[in-house]
Amino acid sequence: MTKKKLCPLCNRRSPNRSCPARGDEICARCCGMSRASLECGTSCIYYKPAIAGKEVNETLPIFKVLKSKTEGSYIITVARERTDGKLQYITVLIDAWKMGLKDSYGNHNITKQDFQRKVITKLGGANMLTEISLSEALWSIEYGLRIAKEVKTRIPREFEEYKYILGNMDSIKVEGSLYKCFKCGKGELSGNDVEIIKEVTRHDTAAGVCGTPDETMIYFVCDECR
Ligand SMILES: [Zn+2]
Ligand SMILES: [Zn+2]
Ligand SMILES: [Zn+2]
Incomplete structure (x- = not known):
């Protein structure tokens, strides 16, 4: 009986994926774990779907x-x-x-x-x-x-x-205040102003007119911008 070939990376599982980076057959698990480090290019059919998807890495420039x-x-x-x-x-x-x-x-x-x-x-x-x-x-x-x-x-x-x-x-x-100054975008608004904005928002949202020409026009500014 011939000895069964094993994955050259782990020497445990049977190799069923041909890896162009290694020029060899490796197992699915090693393929999945070493894909980025093996420099699998677009010629690798197992790597391609991975780069077509999303890359979650907040240090990307x-x-x-x-x-x-x-x-x-x-x-x-x-x-x-x-x-x-x-x-x-x-x-x-x-x-x-x-x-x-x-x-x-x-x-x-x-x-x-x-x-x-x-x-x-x-x-x-x-x-x-x-x-x-x-x-x-x-x-x-x-x-x-x-x-x-x-x-x-x-x-x-x-x-x-x-x-x-x-x-x-x-x-x-x-x-600070939930809504900020409509002019500078940073200045604080009073609690009373915020309540009025919330009330108008509730009304306009219920009427489905937010972001349309029919919405209620309001404009509140901070003390600095007054
Ligand atoms: Zn392996
Ligand atoms: Zn590969
Ligand atoms: Zn302001």
Whole structure:
């Protein structure tokens, strides 16, 4: 009887995957565990699906952090560069004056070209966007989440799916009044002002007019901006 061939990496299991990086057959378990370190390229049929999916790693370099030049409702996009040179990004829509974080979408794996051509164009083009720091973006997103929680805006499923791209947000703290100054975006509003905004938000949400031309127009500013 011939001796059964064993996986050259673990010497235990039977090798049933041909690995182009090793030029040999290895077992499924060793393939799964050593894929990144074996430098499996796109020629490896087992590695390809892994890089086509998402790469969860908050130390991936930031490619762009953008904010729309709009007041009240604004869009924030955070894009990171993956190890394969492609991008992952998350976009969130924040209604800073009423509903908080209310929409989100993203992509785990998109080429830089498609990001420029499709995503940036969809956001109105580079002229409509400002580059901001990651910490500023995370502060705004946390601000939007805090409002959404308070006024019961449903957090979109897509936000849960793509928020890993933002990285750890535990250190981001938003304190003070729930809503901030409508002009400078940072100044505190009085408890009375916040109650009025919440009341208007409840009314507009129930009427389904938030974000439409029919919504109630309000504008509250901090003491500094008055
Ligand atoms: Zn093995
Ligand atoms: Zn491989
Ligand atoms: Zn202000």
